[in-house]
Each structure stands twice: as C-alpha cells, then as structure tokens.
Amino acid sequence: MIADAIARGAAVWPVAIPLIGAALTLLVRRSPRIQRGVMEGGVMLMLGASVSLLVRVARDDVAVMAFGGWGAPFGITFVADRLGAALSLVTGIVALAVAIYARADIRARRRKAGFDPLFLGMLAAVNGAFLTGDLFNLYVWFELMLVAAVGLVSLDRRPAQIDGAIRYAAMSMVGASFILIGIGLLYGETGTLDIAHLGVTLVGKEPTLTLGTSAFMLLAGFALKAGLFPLFFWLPASYHTAPISVTAALAGLLTKVGFYACLRVLVVVFGVGGKEVVPGIPPLAALLAAATMIVSVLAALAQVDIRRLLAFHIVGQVAYLMMGLALASSVGIASAIVYMMHTMLVQTGLFLGAGAIARAHGSYDLRQAPGLVRDRPLFTALFAVMALSLSGVPPLSGFWAKFVVIDAAFRADAAWLAVVALIVGFLTLYSMSTLWSDSFWGTTSRQTRVIRTIPPAMMYAMILLGACTIGIGLAIDVVFTFATDAASQLTHPMSVGMTR
Amino acid sequence: MNALYALLAASLFGCALYMMLSRNLVRLLLGLSLLATAVNIMLFLAGHLRSVRPPLIAEGTDTLRESADPLPQALILTAIVIGFALTVVLSALALRAYRAHGTLNTGEIRSAEHLGDPSAHEAGGDR
Numbered sequence: 001m002i003a004d005a006i007a008r009g010a011a012v013w014p015v016a017i018p019l020i021g022a023a024l025t026l027l028v029r030r031s032p033r034i035q036r037g038v039m040e041g042g043v044m045l046m047l048g049a050s051v052s053l054l055v056r057v058a059r060d061d062v063a064v065m066a067f068g069g070w071g072a073p074f075g076i077t078f079v080a081d082r083l084g085a086a087l088s089l090v091t092g093i094v095a096l097a098v099a100i101y102a103r104a105d106i107r108a109r110r111r112k113a114g115f116d117p118l119f120l121g122m123l124a125a126v127n128g129a130f131l132t133g134d135l136f137n138l139y140v141w142f143e144l145m146l147v148a149a150v151g152l153v154s155l156d157r158r159p160a161q162i163d164g165a166i167r168y169a170a171m172s173m174v175g176a177s178f179i180l181i182g183i184g185l186l187y188g189e190t191g192t193l194d195i196a197h198l199g200v201t202l203v204g205k206e207p208t209l210t211l212g213t214s215a216f217m218l219l220a221g222f223a224l225k226a227g228l229f230p231l232f233f234w235l236p237a238s239y240h241t242a243p244i245s246v247t248a249a250l251a252g253l254l255t256k257v258g259f260y261a262c263l264r265v266l267v268v269v270f271g272v273g274g275k276e277v278v279p280g281i282p283p284l285a286a287l288l289a290a291a292t293m294i295v296s297v298l299a300a301l302a303q304v305d306i307r308r309l310l311a312f313h314i315v316g317q318v319a320y321l322m323m324g325l326a327l328a329s330s331v332g333i334a335s336a337i338v339y340m341m342h343t344m345l346v347q348t349g350l351f352l353g354a355g356a357i358a359r360a361h362g363s364y365d366l367r368q369a370p371g372l373v374r375d376r377p378l379f380t381a382l383f384a385v386m387a388l389s390l391s392g393v394p395p396l397s398g399f400w401a402k403f404v405v406i407d408a409a410f411r412a413d414a415a416w417l418a419v420v421a422l423i424v425g426f427l428t429l430y431s432m433s434t435l436w437s438d439s440f441w442g443t444t445s446r447q448t449r450v451i452r453t454i455p456p457a458m459m460y461a462m463i464l465l466g467a468c469t470i471g472i473g474l475a476i477d478v479v480f481t482f483a484t485d486a487a488s489q490l491t492h493p494m495s496v497g498m499t500r
Numbered sequence: 501m502n503a504l505y506a507l508l509a510a511s512l513f514g515c516a517l518y519m520m521l522s523r524n525l526v527r528l529l530l531g532l533s534l535l536a537t538a539v540n541i542m543l544f545l546a547g548h549l550r551s552v553r554p555p556l557i558a559e560g561t562d563t564l565r566e567s568a569d570p571l572p573q574a575l576i577l578t579a580i581v582i583g584f585a586l587t588v589v590l591s592a593l594a595l596r597a598y599r600a601h602g603t604l605n606t607g608e609i610r611s612a613e614h615l616g617d618p619s620a621h622e623a624g625g626d627r
Contacts (some may be wrong), residue, residue: 041537125555136575158594162611163597163609166593173590181539188546240615302618303616305617346575
C-alpha cells in the first residue's frame, strides 16, 4: 500500500526529499552537527530516489506524476523521461560530493548562516527543473534556484560576496523576466503550458510574430541563465566570491539547468532537430556557441586566480553543449547530453580541487602556489584526472564528450564550428597546463612556506568524482546509447506525449 | 482596449530599463520590480481581454461558453509573489552593500572585481 504510493510518486521524490530536508534542517538549526546529519541524510536519500527513478525510466521509458489527479494538459505534471532522470542522477552525485567536501570546508559558522537548508533548497529546485513537465513550473524552479543560490553566494556576508550576489541576482532577475515574457506569449498563442502538449499543438504551425518573439525571448532568458555570450558576464563576476563548496555546486548544476531548459524547450516545443516551428534558431545558437567558446577561453588565459580561471571555463564548456544543440540533429542533441553529464561532474571536481589547493597553500593566487606535486602526490593525481578530463584527453569522459560533439558537427556539415571547437579545445589544454605548471610544478622563492595537509573529506569527494569521469570514459558506449535514446525521446514528443 | 494595455506595458518596460541603467543601486532595485510589473501586465494581456464572464458552467448545460481565462491570473499571482520575494532579497543585499561600502553607487562597489583581479600585482590571498 505505502510502497505502492511511493512507487507512484517516483518522479517527485528527487524534489520532495530535499525540500522536506530543507525544512527539517531549519528546525534543528541550533545544532550544526544534527543539521549536517540531516543534510547528508537528505542528499543520500535524494540520490537513492534518483537511482530508482532512472531504473524505472530505463524500463518504462517515462515516469509521470499528475498532481491532484489532473492529467496533462490541464494540471501540472512531473514527467521524468530518460534525459530528466539521468540529469537528476548526476545532480545527486554532484550533491553527494559537495556534501562530503563540506565536512571539511563548511564550518559551524557557515552552517548557522544557513548552508544546509539553502543547499537542499537549491538541489530541490535543480531536480524540479529537470523533472517538471510544465513550462511555468520550470520558471518557478528557476526562481527558487536563484533565491537559494544568492543566499549561498553571500553565506559569509563579506563585502565581495554581497557585491557578487547583487550582480548575480540582478542579471538573473532580468533573465527570468525574459523567460516569463516568452511563456506568456506562448500561452496566449496556444492556450497550454504543458511542454509535451505545446510541442504537439505547434507541430506544422506557420511561424507567427508572437511565436518567433516567444522563442527568442525564451532563448535569451535561458542563455543568460546558462551563461552564454553575450550574457555571461555576471558569472565570472560573482561565482569566485562564494565559499568554494558553494561555487563547486553552482558550477556543476546551475548553468547546466539553463542549458537543459534551452534544450527541452527548443527541441520539444519549437521542434529544433525536427520540423522547426520558428526558423533561424540553430544558426543563431551556433553563433552564440562559437562566440562564447572563443571569448571565454581567451579570458581564462588572462586569469591568475584559480576560481576566476575556472569560472571562465564553466562558460566555455556550456558553449560546447550549445554547439551540440545548434547542429539540430539527433546525433548533435545526443552528444550535447553526453557532454552535459560529463561537464557537471568535472566542473564540480575542478572547483573542489581548487579549494583543496587553496587549503594547502592558503591562497587562490596561482603565482603563490607552486610545488604541490612533490608534497601531495595523491591529490596531484586526482586533480590531474579532472584537468585532463576538462581538456579532453583520452580515455577520460572529456575526450569522448568532445569527440562526439565535434564528430556530430562534421556530420552535420558544420565544419567551421568543429574547427572553432578544436582550436578552443587546444587553448583549453594550454590554459589547464599553465594552471598545472604554476601550482603543481615550479619552485617558490619562499621555501619556508608551509604546505598544509588536505583534509581527507576533500580527497574522498574528489575520488568520487574522479571515479565517475573515468567510469563514463570507460563505459562510453553505454552512456552514448542511453543519450541517443534520450535524444530520440526528445525529438519525438508524441512518444512521451499525451501522458496518461 | 488591447492597444491601450500594450502601450501601458511598453511604457512600463521603457521606464524599467531606464531605471536599471542607473548607477544607483536603489534605482536598479526599483527598475527590476517595475520590470516584473510590466511582465505581469503582459501576462494579463496574453490571456486575451475578450470576455468578462467568469469561467463557470451555466446551470443545465455542460459546456463552457465564451468566458474569461482564469489561468493567466493564477500565473500573475504566482509571479507577483515570486517577484516580491526576490525584491526583498535584493533589498537586503543592497542594504548590506551600503553598510559595507558606504555608497550606493554601483561604480564604486567593486569588491567582487578586486578579488583575484589579474591586473593587481600582489593579490592578497582571500580566506
């Protein structure tokens, strides 16, 4: 009876568990220790829920939950298809790594400032965005994500954090307004907000001015959230100010949700990759992707602060995702999905590694942090896995992710985009190698400087993520087959379609 | 009627954008909430201002005649609440920023930019 009810709500648990957890952590906020226990328990349960959801979706294709028994298109539904379930699982892994890492990084003072409820609230919002089947509901999750993230960025109440949080919040609110305008116009034209139903309604429609405006408003809003050129400047201006555990979680999750929304709405609703409702989206997306790649990698080369350097790489990696979408083919979309899973894990891992470097040296400044390879060989190996994976060295996940995207670009006759991606990939490798030679090799004039020990919790978190990137790299055929299935589920909305 | 509302929404958008271009943090805040209001009016318009009849089925019939669409109003209600919450959070941040920097001029609040600035020669290790 109860087991039955739990099974029926499979698509909701990855959202409901962290929300309940957030409320519980608020109740026990006087005791940081209990609060931490509740948060970690919530993250574990959420991960378990995501795993069982993925198993279920791999069997049944889709798990649906209609609130109040009002099915689509009348009520709000949660629809977990392959893409949503897989991303929810990756979110769980990222959350687990950050929760482990936080044992060493987030002390009682930060827990009292509300790290645990805000973190769980953000996770609920991220999973909500991945699993919802309703466009307006998606907007609501974006806003919840924003509020939680702003709280997390300004956790220490430092002036720099307040400044960063304002920049982040102001730009994101503008982006949210774009999204809301797009949703409003779309509703006015079609009279529905259910994403799958929107897709079915719009198939074969003539493009109208309203539809076009709506599509480009949504693209602008989601692109701002994803951090695409020319709307990414808020990201490197705010992410580096947050506590490093927070930056790692934001880096792995938030911009990817922005891209996920782009993917879901442009493919399912506007038919990119199939019969396009509004012409002209893929070429624009290709231009955005290429410009983002070039600008971000050049900006990254100029940085001396590890966090700022990596923040520009977040932007650069989202551009590869956009490139997959811009190809407007099923292979392109599948490659974007593979890349998304890879980059969520690796970006988080890199920021966690940056925090460990700063813990060892007492500074994020690359010029002050040489010589780790001699003193911390195990950590060096772990960080090397992340850095090489980001640069795209086989057999790690980053190589395959780049390979499938660039291969898809050649197949879709977008050779120029593939060439840009290859050049930028080379520059990414160069940027990673400067980081490497500065903080791991090299000698310092200040030999007296002590290198502190890196807490085991930080190492465990990095081992978890390192194992994932190696695992994806070794089992790439399984992952790619899954992503291909997920992509065909997206491009054929009828099969998910009118849910029952 | 529609044209009037459209004009209202457009002028609100214009005012909001003008306010947001200001360097004063409070004006930015007001601009953002004005933007939210403009979007809400646009959502209202998206429901079409065709009918004033409530969406109730008359006695003895089982189909809904020409009536007002209640959904955009529910959406606006949600958007108002969210916009209100965000404005409050941003006001708190603005107050904090004013206390920390002693100014509301966004041109002078640059502490996030100074953190790890590549053009600074010996950046102080933060943390």
